[in-house]
Amino acid sequence: MSSELPGASELVIGGIITKPGNSLEYKTGDWRVLKPVIDQEKCVRCRLCWIYCPDAAIIEVEEEYTNKKGRKYKISYKVNYDYCKGCGICAEECPVNAIEMVPEYEKKR
Amino acid sequence: MxxxxxxxxxxxxxxxxxxxxxxxxxxxxxxxxxxxxxxxxxxxxxxxxxxxxxxxxxxxxxxxxxxxxxxxxxxxxxxxxxxxxxxxxxxxxxxxxxxxxxxxxxxxxxxxxxxxxxxxxxxxxxxxxxxxxxxxxxxxxxxxxxxxxxxxxxxxxxxxxxxxxxxxxxxxxxxxxxxxxxxxxxxxxxxxxxxxxxxxxxxxxxxxxxxxxxxxxxxxxxxxxxxxxxxxxxxxxxxxxxxxxxxxxxxxxxxGRGYGIYECFMCDDAEALIVAKTSYATTLKTILPRMWEKGYKVGLLRLRLYRPFPVEDFKNILDKVNAILVIDRAISYGAPLQGPLAMEFSSLISREDLNLNLTSVVAGIGQRRMIDSDFENLVKLAWESRTKKFDKTIFYGVRT
CATH class of the missing domain: 3.40.50.970 (Thiamin diphosphate (ThDP)-binding fold, Pyr/PP domains)
Incomplete structure (x- = not known):
């Protein structure tokens, strides 16, 4: 990866950042070992994961969902994997265990 | 006016x-x-x-x-x-x-x-x-x-x-x-x-x-x-x-005033050099002419710019002498040579494959008095070091 990045002579000196607001370009999601996966069927749309996420990586989307019992939700919760660091707070706080932390990479044998 | x-x-x-x-x-x-x-x-x-x-x-x-x-x-x-x-x-x-x-x-x-x-x-x-x-x-x-x-x-x-x-x-x-x-x-x-x-x-x-x-x-x-x-x-x-x-x-x-990034005083025809800086260099400048009259052909390499270190210049200067004596006014405890500057000159000598003796002298720690006669002793030591190798750092003027 590092060979694709600019060299010392191409970088602004002293690590100075000349473009404000560029933290969005810094994808912190690649720190993750475990990723949260939301089971839309179990999810009761309580919004607790959205509230607790320290990285604002849970996103509320206007996406309708009807579960097997016929209950219709107007919104859904998704994970922004670009910024989710995999801390697992959402899974811990979810009152209905709708979020599972699964390994980011399969174990290689 | x-x-x-x-x-x-x-x-x-x-x-x-x-x-x-x-x-x-x-x-x-x-x-x-x-x-x-x-x-x-x-x-x-x-x-x-x-x-x-x-x-x-x-x-x-x-x-x-x-x-x-x-x-x-x-x-x-x-x-x-x-x-x-x-x-x-x-x-x-x-x-x-x-x-x-x-x-x-x-x-x-x-x-x-x-x-x-x-x-x-x-x-x-x-x-x-x-x-x-x-x-x-x-x-x-x-x-x-x-x-x-x-x-x-x-x-x-x-x-x-x-x-x-x-x-x-x-x-x-x-x-x-x-x-x-x-x-x-x-x-x-x-x-x-x-x-x-x-x-x-x-x-x-x-x-x-x-x-x-x-x-x-x-x-x-x-x-x-x-x-x-x-x-x-x-x-x-x-x-x-x-x-x-x-x-x-x-x-x-x-x-109308210039110093160079280092100064070589009485270096022409010198057979040995003393490396010194700040006030010690000034004192040595007053000593060296009379030591030359007595036959001690010792020059002074006065360090002015220390970082970055003028490697190429020093290499050329060192190439012309048989010995250098480096005065350090700090101690690098437990180091191969306890004079930190001496270590840098030592690495320069070995890296450039130069053939000369290096003597490491620590002096003037905590402003221990160094007067003319002390500098004369160091000039004599530098002269002696052309033919004699001092492997260990010399702690000049300390009571052991």
């Missing part, structure tokens, strides 16, 4: 200590911010600057801080806005700044700092040696050792021009002997502010903190970025070697 257009006004020297000479240099450079904490034997530098500000001779912001750690931190903030920034310290003060030294150079803030060198505690010593600056040698600061009040004045001017060069942007330390120089009055010619500013115009850092053009300074750099940013400092240091020499030459053309 100059207005008559015939006779140029003769510059009359002022009687100044090195500390005062440095304060005059900051006034003539029109520094914008001075952030400092008093410490012996540096204190009179900033006292004099405070006088200049109080008298309206210098329009600068003097920041009184609670420690040297804060002094340099405030200086970084000031320099980051593009202000011409100065600070001064010594000994424990420089040690307390240590963390911030690396931040100043890493953020590439062109601060100039004078250091009235003093021993480090414990036991407490307010007297002169070089342990404070030698302790800070790897902090990516450009380091000068100066030998007179006049050279201190001139070097502060050169230092700002070097630090603020867009190719360099590294902080500079101008070091000299505490008390022996800091409090000794010598004749010093000072220059007109207009001339000094013409030589060293203010060139605010292009990436300075500016609300209209926001930047972030001193961010975190993960393992993908940190190494390249530190490597930029390596390159800037290499460029500083060339630039420092050019600036000194330009200074000589402008003001």
């Amino acid at each position: 100059a207005s008559l257009g015939i006779v140029k006004e003769v510059k009359r020297p002022k009687p100044l200590s090195t500390n005062s000479a440095i304060a005059y240099a900051t006034k003539d450079l029109d520094v914008d911010v001075v952030s400092a904490y008093p410490i012996t034997p540096q204190t009179t530098v900033v006292e004099k600057i405070a006088d200049f500000i109080a008298n309206g001779e210098l329009d600068a912001e003097m920041i009184h801080v609670e420690s040297e750690h804060s002094a340099l931190s405030a200086a970084i903030g000031a320099a980051a806005t593009g202000a011409r920034t100065f600070t001064a310290t010594a000994s424990q003060g420089l040690a307390l700044m240590h963390e911030i030294l690396h931040i100043a150079s890493g953020m590439r803030t062109p601060i100039v700092m004078s250091v009235a060198m003093r021993a480090l505690s414990a036991p407490i010593s307010i007297w002169n040696d070089h342990s404070d600056v030698m302790n800070a040698r790897d902090s990516s600061w450009i380091i000068y050792f100066v030998s007179s009040a006049q050279e201190a004045y001139d070097t502060i001017i050169q230092a700002f021009k070097l630090a603020e060069d867009s190719e360099i942007l590294l902080p500079v330390m101008v070091s000299y002997d505490g008390y022996v120089m800091s409090h000794t009055i010598e004749p010093v010619i000072t220059e007109e502010r207009d001339d000094v500013l013409k030589f060293a115009p203010k060139r605010p850092f292009s990436y300075r903190l500016d609300p209209d053009k926001p930047v972030t300074m001193g961010p975190i750099a993960d393992p993908n970025w940190f190494y390249e940013i530190k490597y930029q400092q390596v390159i800037a240091m290499e460029k500083a070697l060339v630039k420092a020499r050019e600036i000194d030459e330009e200074f000589k053309k402008t003001f």
Whole structure:
């Protein structure tokens, strides 16, 4: 990866950042070992994961969902994997265990 | 008078200590911010600057801080806005700044700092040696050792021009002997502010903190970025070697005084050299002519620019002699040679495959008295070392 990045002579000196607001370009999601996966069927749309996420990586989307019992939700919760660091707070706080932390990479044998 | 257009006004020297000479240099450079904490034997530098500000001779912001750690931190903030920034310290003060030294150079803030060198505690010593600056040698600061009040004045001017060069942007330390120089009055010619500013115009850092053009300074750099940013400092240091020499030459053309980035005194036909800096070099200059009359053909290599180290120049000088004796005024405890400067010369000799004897001498620790007869002994030792190898560091003048 590092060979694709600019060299010392191409970088602004002293690590100075000349473009404000560029933290969005810094994808912190690649720190993750475990990723949260939301089971839309179990999810009761309580919004607790959205509230607790320290990285604002849970996103509320206007996406309708009807579960097997016929209950219709107007919104859904998704994970922004670009910024989710995999801390697992959402899974811990979810009152209905709708979020599972699964390994980011399969174990290689 | 100059207005008559015939006779140029003769510059009359002022009687100044090195500390005062440095304060005059900051006034003539029109520094914008001075952030400092008093410490012996540096204190009179900033006292004099405070006088200049109080008298309206210098329009600068003097920041009184609670420690040297804060002094340099405030200086970084000031320099980051593009202000011409100065600070001064010594000994424990420089040690307390240590963390911030690396931040100043890493953020590439062109601060100039004078250091009235003093021993480090414990036991407490307010007297002169070089342990404070030698302790800070790897902090990516450009380091000068100066030998007179006049050279201190001139070097502060050169230092700002070097630090603020867009190719360099590294902080500079101008070091000299505490008390022996800091409090000794010598004749010093000072220059007109207009001339000094013409030589060293203010060139605010292009990436300075500016609300209209926001930047972030001193961010975190993960393992993908940190190494390249530190490597930029390596390159800037290499460029500083060339630039420092050019600036000194330009200074000589402008003001008639030049020093070179090092000085070789009585080096022609010398068979051995003594490497010394600051006041020891000046004393040796008075000793060497009479030692030559007695047959000791020993020259003096006076170190002026220490970081970056003038490797190529020293290599050529060392190539012509049979022996060098390196005087260190700091101890590198437990090192292969306990003289830190001797170790650098030793590595230069082996790396360049030079064939000469090196003798490491530690002297003047905590300002242990060194008078003419002591320097004569060292000249004789340097002479003897042409044919005799001293493997261990010699602790000159210590009671064992």
